[in-house]
Amino acid sequence: MTQISAPLRPTMYDVARRAGVSIKTVSRVVNGEPGVRPDTRVRVDAAISDLGYLRNDGASQLRSGRTDTIGLVVEDLANPFYSALAGAVERVARRHRHLLLTGSGEGIADQERSITSAFLARRVAGLLVVPTASDHAWLAQEAAAGTPVVLLDRPAQGVAADTFLTDNEGGVRSAVEHLVAHGHRHIGFLSDDPDFWTAARRLDGFRTATRSLGLRSDTVAMGPHSPDSVAAALRAWHEQDDPVTAVLTGNNLVTLAALRGMRLAGLRLSLVGFDDFELADLLTPAVTVVAQDPASMGEQATHLLMQRLAGDASPPRTVVLPTRLVVRESGRPTS
Amino acid sequence: MTQISAPLRPTMYDVARRAGVSIKTVSRVVNGEPGVRPDTRVRVDAAISDLGYLRNDGASQLRSGRTDTIGLVVEDLANPFYSALAGAVERVARRHRHLLLTGSGEGIADQERSITSAFLARRVAGLLVVPTASDHAWLAQEAAAGTPVVLLDRPAQGVAADTFLTDNEGGVRSAVEHLVAHGHRHIGFLSDDPDFWTAARRLDGFRTATRSLGLRSDTVAMGPHSPDSVAAALRAWHEQDDPVTAVLTGNNLVTLAALRGMRLAGLRLSLVGFDDFELADLLTPAVTVVAQDPASMGEQATHLLMQRLAGDASPPRTVVLPTRLVVRESGRPTS
DNA sequence: GTACCTCTTGACAACGATGTCATGGCAGGA
DNA sequence: TCCTGCCATGACATCGTTGTCAAGAGGTAC
Structure with missing residues (x-):
C-alpha cells in the first residue's frame, strides 16, 4: 500500500534560526536539560510555540537508542479479562512516560510471533506477552539480547522470564x-x-x-x-x-x-x-x-517491567496472584 | 527515570559484510525490492538468519518519513464499548501492516491532549479519537498539517474531521x-x-x-x-x-x-x-x-483512515451507524 | 564495431535529533 | 593584573536506514 509521507513539520533547525541559537540549545530546552540561561530558554520556548514545533521522536530515538515504548500482546483486546489487563498496563506505562503498542495474537502462534517481531523492529524497551501454547525459545533469544519480557496469565515454554499467574x-x-x-x-x-x-x-x-x-x-x-x-x-x-x-x-x-x-x-x-x-x-x-484481578496483574507486571528497564537484574520470578471467592447466592442448594 | 539503552543488535552493515554485498543491497532484500539476483538474495537472507538481524524501524522511519503506526485515544480501554472498538481497530490496522498505539484519556481534556501530542511526536500516520467535551481547535491544526483524524462516538468542536456516530x-x-x-x-x-x-x-x-x-x-x-x-x-x-x-x-x-x-x-x-x-x-x-456495534464502528473508521492515508482527499464526512433493537422480554408489561 | 538498453549493484548524502567535546566570556581569588 | 574554574553555548559527528543517481557488464540491433 502506498502511503502519503508524513507531513512537513518545523524542525529544530527552524526553531534555532527563529530564536537565534544553535540546534543543540533548542535540544536542551526541548528536553528540559539544565545549563540554559533563563532568558535564552524563554526565547526558545516562544519560537517553539510560534512554529508549533513538536520533537521528532524517531530521530531522538535513533540517536539516543531509547524508545520509551513497551509492547503488549494479548489474545483478544475485546475480551473483558484482557481489556482490563490492557487498561491497567496502559495506565502504569503512562505514569512512567512510556507509550503502549498493543496487538492481539488470537491464540495463533504465528500471529503472536509476527506481532512481537514487529514490536522488536520498533525497538520496544520491553514486552508483556500472554503466550500462546507454543515453543518460545525465540523469545528467550530476545530476552538474552536485553529486551525484558514479562509473561502474563500463563507460563511459556523455552524461556525463563518473569511470569504473573493466577492461583x-x-x-x-x-x-x-x-x-x-x-x-x-x-x-x-x-x-x-x-x-x-x-x-x-x-x-x-x-x-x-x-x-x-x-x-x-x-x-x-x-x-x-x-x-x-x-x-x-x-x-x-x-x-x-x-x-x-x-x-x-x-x-x-x-x-x-x-x-x-x-x-x-x-x-x-x-x-x-x-x-x-x-x-x-x-x-x-x-x-x-x-x-x-486482571487489572492488578497488569499493574504489577508493568511495574516489574519498569524495574527491569531501570536495571534490576535479579533472577526471573514467578508471581502467583490470589483469587477471591465472591459469595453470592448460586452456591446454595436449590431444593 | 534512567533507562538502560536498547541492546546492541546487528545492523545492515554486519549483514552486508557477512554476505559480501553493499548495505543498499541488504536494504533491497529486507524490503522485498525487485532488482536483486536470486542467488544474491539467498546469500543475504542466510546472513540475516545467521545474525538474527531485525531492521531498525526507527532509522527506516526517519529516512523514509513513514511510520506505519496509528494512534487510538479512547476514554477507558477497560470499558466494554471501547475495548470492542479498540479490538476492531487493531485488527484492521494489522491487516494494513500498521501498528497501534493506544491511550486512555479518561474524559480528562488535558490528558487526552497530552496523549495525542505524544502520538504526534511519534509521527503517527493518523489518529482515531473519542473526543472529550472540550475545544479541539488544536486538533484542527494537526489535521490541516496533514495528519488524518477520525472522531469516534461523538463529534468534536473546532475541528472538521471524519466522524463516526451512532444513530x-x-x-x-x-x-x-x-x-x-x-x-x-x-x-x-x-x-x-x-x-x-x-x-x-x-x-x-x-x-x-x-x-x-x-x-x-x-x-x-x-x-x-x-x-x-x-x-x-x-x-x-x-x-x-x-x-x-x-x-x-x-x-x-x-x-x-x-x-x-x-x-x-x-x-x-x-x-x-x-x-x-x-x-x-x-x-x-x-x-x-x-x-x-462498536466493533463495526472501529472497523469502518479505521478503513476510512487507511483511505485517507492512501490519498483520499474528499471532504470530511459524518457517518451515522444504525442501532438494532434486540427484543427480549423486559419490554412487555409486568402485570 | 558502435550505440543503446536493461539489469544489477554500490557509493554516498540525507533524514532530525542527541552525544561529545571544544571554546569563549565572566567572576572570583591570589 | 593574571590565573583558574564555571557556566553557557555551539560545531560537528553519529545513529541505521532509504533515496538518488552513477557505473559496469552483458545483450541486441544496425
Missing part, C-alpha cells in the same frame, strides 16, 4: 470447599480444552480438592463448550443414582454456557464460576464466583 | 415505539448528565418520539445515577396518578443502575436499555436493548 488451584479449592460447606457431595466440573494451560491447572485443582475431601473427582466434562453440550452433560449427571447437585465452571465463558445450558436442560443446579463478570450479582440466583 | 435518536425512537406497541402510555427516561453529548442526543430522541406519539415527554431523570437515585426516581414515578409503567435507560451503566434500583424499590417495570451487554439474555426478565 488457579487455590481458587478452585475455595470453590469446592464453599460448595461442600453448603452440603454438596457430588460436584461436576465444566471447563475448556485441557490443552489450555489454565484449563488444565483448574482441572488439577478440582481433582486434588475433591479427592482430599473424599469426594468423587471424575465428574468432569472438558470443552470447548456450548449451551447445548452443557445441557447434555448436566442431564447425564442429573440422571445418575448419585446425582450431581452442584457445578463448578472453569472460566467465565463456560459459566455463561452453563447458565444457558441449565435453562435448556430445565435444571437448577448450584453453581460457582471461575472468574467474575459484570452482572453476576443481577442474575437469579446471583452467581458466586472465584474472582481474578 | 442515538433513531435508537431511542425504536425503543419508545416498542414500549408503546406493548401498551405502555407513560414512559420514564433515565440517563446520564446531559452535558455528555450522547446523553443529550438520547434525551432529545426521547422527547421527540414521545411528543410525536402524543405521550408525556417530561418524565425524565438525568444522572449521574446510582441504584439508590434510580430507586427514588422510580418510586416517585410509580406513585403518580398516571404511573410510569416502563423505563428507557440512556446507556448500559444506567441500565445496570436501573436493574439494581428496581430491586431496591421492589418494583417491576418494563425496561428497554440503550446499548447491549453480555448477559442481557440471562437476566429475568431478559433485557430488551437498543444495540450499538
